Amino acid sequence: MLKVPDHQVAGHQARNGQLGPLIDDSGRFYKPLQDDDRGSKEVAFYSSFSSNTRVPDHIRRLFPVFHGTQLLEASDGSGLRPHLVLEDVVSSRSHPSVMDIKIGSRTWYPEASEDYIQRCFKKDRETSSLSLGFRISGLQIYGNEESGFWKPERKLVQNLSAADVRVVLKNFVSSNLPVDPNSDPDCSFAASVYGGSTGILAQLLELKAWFEDQTMYHLNSCSVLLVYEKEKVLKGERSDAEVKLIDFAHVTEGKDIIDHNFLGGLCSLIKFISEILTSPDECTTKACLRDSERDKEILTSPDECTTKVCLQDSDKNTNYSENGTIEGM
């Protein structure tokens, strides 16, 4: 029996009669192929990647397992449609905390249509992509049985400033939910989720080492999904924190060239996470910016804004209201 996923945090969703992914009880994730060439491109990537003997096993396990394609009734009622059959990477967890982070300072690529490039370029400028090399596309953080999940609105998440991105990466591994305006994220799960020899940082570093070498694929507009189960951490069990790469609708051939765009974004994410582990109370960037308007100033007129840069920790400027939205942005 197919159903709408409970723990999807970004992308096209199968709710309200729309076209989106479905899951079953056996741990499979069915992603519908879109009408244009995005669907066929993603199938081509998974087919190539899953049979590519040059991909080492420790890298392969950072991608969902691919089980081919299957014709299924689409979620929008339009009839039979081919779907990618993938491993459902959250299915083994009952209350997964999940974050989707789109990697790369540019999500467009020269081979795309002019219209697509313009749309991507606008989103990259308006989000943290251009300034940081990545943007948070969506997330959910499990609190407890009473509070359930904190799942901020996607548009809000995508408009975070550099400083706010750091706060959200801290929130993701904190026991106090962001809805409490009086408490800073305590980062109490940082060591078990981000740290350790098998934690998220170690997995991202393995990925980075591979991207320093591989020239087969350029992962344009692709995301890393960070997943963990809070209850395991609370029980003192070994953390199940995982990194999985998803969304390959815009992959292009590497043509013997390093994927600098992905590699740069990944390095930036690694820096944020490393700094949370080593100095959770300190400011990430030397020049913390008061708000995202300042980010834009730096990008548009870098020489003019140096005097305006504020050295104050802008964590203090972020307040979460009771309904989970972020105030003061």
Ligand SMILES: O=P(O)(O)O[C@@H]1[C@@H](OP(=O)(O)O)[C@H](OP(=O)(O)O)[C@H](O)[C@H](OP(=O)(O)O)[C@H]1OP(=O)(O)O
């Ligand atoms: O439709 P939208 O505006 O939600 O845009 C989708 C994006 O949502 P977002 O920017 O997060 O709001 C969406 O981004 P996320 O996966 O949510 O990060 C994709 O970029 C999607 O394009 P594609 O299917 O990968 O080609 C985007 O779909 P298209 O607009 O390219 O169809």
Ligand SMILES: Nc1ncnc2c1ncn2[C@@H]1O[C@H](COP(=O)(O)OP(=O)(O)O)[C@@H](O)[C@H]1O
């Ligand atoms: N293999 C998977 N297992 C579980 N969840 C997934 C998987 N692939 C994607 N998702 C969920 O679906 C969301 C959107 O996926 P994505 O492939 O980016 O779709 P789109 O092409 O519509 O943007 C992700 O943010 C994640 O929550």
